[in-house]
Amino acid sequence: MSVSTAAATRTVCAQLPVLGRDVTVPLVTGGEVTYAALDYAASAPALQRVWDDVAAYAPYYGSVHRGAGYLSQLSTDLFENARRTVTEFLDCRPDDQLIFTRSTTDSLNLLARALPADCQVFVFETEHHASLLPWKGARVTYLDAPRTPRQAVGTLERALADRDPHGPALVCVTGASNVTGELWPVRELAAAAHAHGARIVLDAAQLAPHHPVSVRDLDVDWVAFSGHKLYAPFGAGVLAGRADWLVAADPYLAGGGASRKVTRREDGGVDVEWHESAARHEAGSPNVIGAYSIASACKALTEAGFDSLVAREEYLIAKVRDGLAEVPQVKVLSLFGDDAPRVGVISFVVEGWNSSHFAAALSAEYGIGVRDGLFCAHPLVRTLLGGDPQTQGECGAPEAAPGEKSLNAIRVSFGAGTPDEHVERFVNAVRELVSEGARWQYRTEDGRCVPAV
Numbered sequence: 001m002s003v004s005t006a007a008a009t010r011t012v013c014a015q016l017p018v019l020g021r022d023v024t025v026p027l028v029t030g031g032e033v034t035y036a037a038l039d040y041a042a043s044a045p046a047l048q049r050v051w052d053d054v055a056a057y058a059p060y061y062g063s064v065h066r067g068a069g070y071l072s073q074l075s076t077d078l079f080e081n082a083r084r085t086v087t088e089f090l091d092c093r094p095d096d097q098l099i100f101t102r103s104t105t106d107s108l109n110l111l112a113r114a115l116p117a118d119c120q121v122f123v124f125e126t127e128h129h130a131s132l133l134p135w136k137g138a139r140v141t142y143l144d145a146p147r148t149p150r151q152a153v154g155t156l157e158r159a160l161a162d163r164d165p166h167g168p169a170l171v172c173v174t175g176a177s178n179v180t181g182e183l184w185p186v187r188e189l190a191a192a193a194h195a196h197g198a199r200i201v202l203d204a205a206q207l208a209p210h211h212p213v214s215v216r217d218l219d220v221d222w223v224a225f226s227g228h229k230l231y232a233p234f235g236a237g238v239l240a241g242r243a244d245w246l247v248a249a250d251p252y253l254a255g256g257g258a259s260r261k262v263t264r265r266e267d268g269g270v271d272v273e274w275h276e277s278a279a280r281h282e283a284g285s286p287n288v289i290g291a292y293s294i295a296s297a298c299k300a301l302t303e304a305g306f307d308s309l310v311a312r313e314e315y316l317i318a319k320v321r322d323g324l325a326e327v328p329q330v331k332v333l334s335l336f337g338d339d340a341p342r343v344g345v346i347s348f349v350v351e352g353w354n355s356s357h358f359a360a361a362l363s364a365e366y367g368i369g370v371r372d373g374l375f376c377a378h379p380l381v382r383t384l385l386g387g388d389p390q391t392q393g394e395c396g397a398p399e400a401a402p403g404e405k406s407l408n409a410i411r412v413s414f415g416a417g418t419p420d421e422h423v424e425r426f427v428n429a430v431r432e433l434v435s436e437g438a439r440w441q442y443r444t445e446d447g448r449c450v451p452a453v
Helices: 003-008 048-060 070-089 105-113 151-159 185-193 242-249 288-304 306-325 356-368 377-385 420-436
Strands: 024-026 031-032 095-100 120-124 139-143 169-174 199-203 221-228 237-241 257-262 270-274 329-334 345-350 371-373 409-413 440-446 447-450
Touching: 003 185, 048 070, 048 288, 070 095, 070 237, 070 288, 095 288, 105 199, 105 221, 105 237, 120 377, 139 151, 151 169, 151 185, 151 306, 185 199, 237 377, 288 306, 306 329, 306 345, 306 420, 345 356, 345 420, 356 371, 356 409, 356 420, 356 440, 356 447
Parallel strands: 120 139, 120 169, 169 199, 199 221
Antiparallel strands: 024 031, 095 237, 221 237, 257 270, 329 345, 345 409, 371 409, 440 447
């Protein structure tokens, strides 16, 4: 059974209402068109439900935890209820902690600061930079890109078998690639980590918006994700998982809220007693609206039902992949092969085109927003394109003029708010650009390809 047929046999829900669905943008060739937002992997549009919930709460906003007034008390209840909602969404264990952060990057940097002394970290070169780079001060082992899920597990098992069995260890792995969209064998990797006495943190930034994430079922020790990829704006993220390393570590930020008691010493210094709850790593006035928006998105996705959301996304994935397969000049990037399960993230290159030029033409001539470059996953994209994964590159389009060869790619990504028309327009635009060429002239400006005026 083909992917298209399989998706069609399951219940498919309508797209969820999102902000910006009626925004029109000008075309360089004249006229306007409804904007097709196909860059969900970077930031998904906010759900209308989330925006409405935030708007309803906004007049009642108040500072949390330390205010005696009614609005402060209301906001405190809302903030802590948001924590419980997200904890339930992730199916956390009873003694897990959930900390609100700024993003996935912030969450993983927080965990990196909480690592025990002499901790060894294992991370695949295929990770987003948020997972690849935070582990300063730890002994880091970077693992080569696997070509099958089974190879990923085997590579990790061999690396863990060679480590010092007496020291702490942490494995960091993505749930779904931000480049290929492919799902990683998280449960099997967690089992391998635990069998060798290591812990594991799941980067769920690309997984949580598309599939249910259960901390208990996957048996991961921590999970991190961002609200802005989960249809919630306002710069908030989550780190949830085991409390012991977090409680033993110094606060991520020192300040009000993290401290339980501060006293002066006779020598003129201060003694601090830090909280042992999540507040230990939430110093300062928290992003209440950001936390509430994440909780609202979690409720909306749960109520919509992940079974129907996944089915509809598989239907859209099939539309895009089937359409791209009809264009011989297009090469879709993949680690695990065409049959690998994936979320709505697809990267590709087009023969004879600089990727920045192609993305610029999609935007200027068709009103389609995609991403081009290295997607903050430089070693992975270099490996997939047959280059040296150690080659340095910028997070964006390199200095290459339209038509010149460049070692970067194009990424199209979509999700619960994507209409059929957007992916159909995208596939048709790819076909037309490849067969007929761009209808406008483009130039390079500050490293990006833009329409010439």
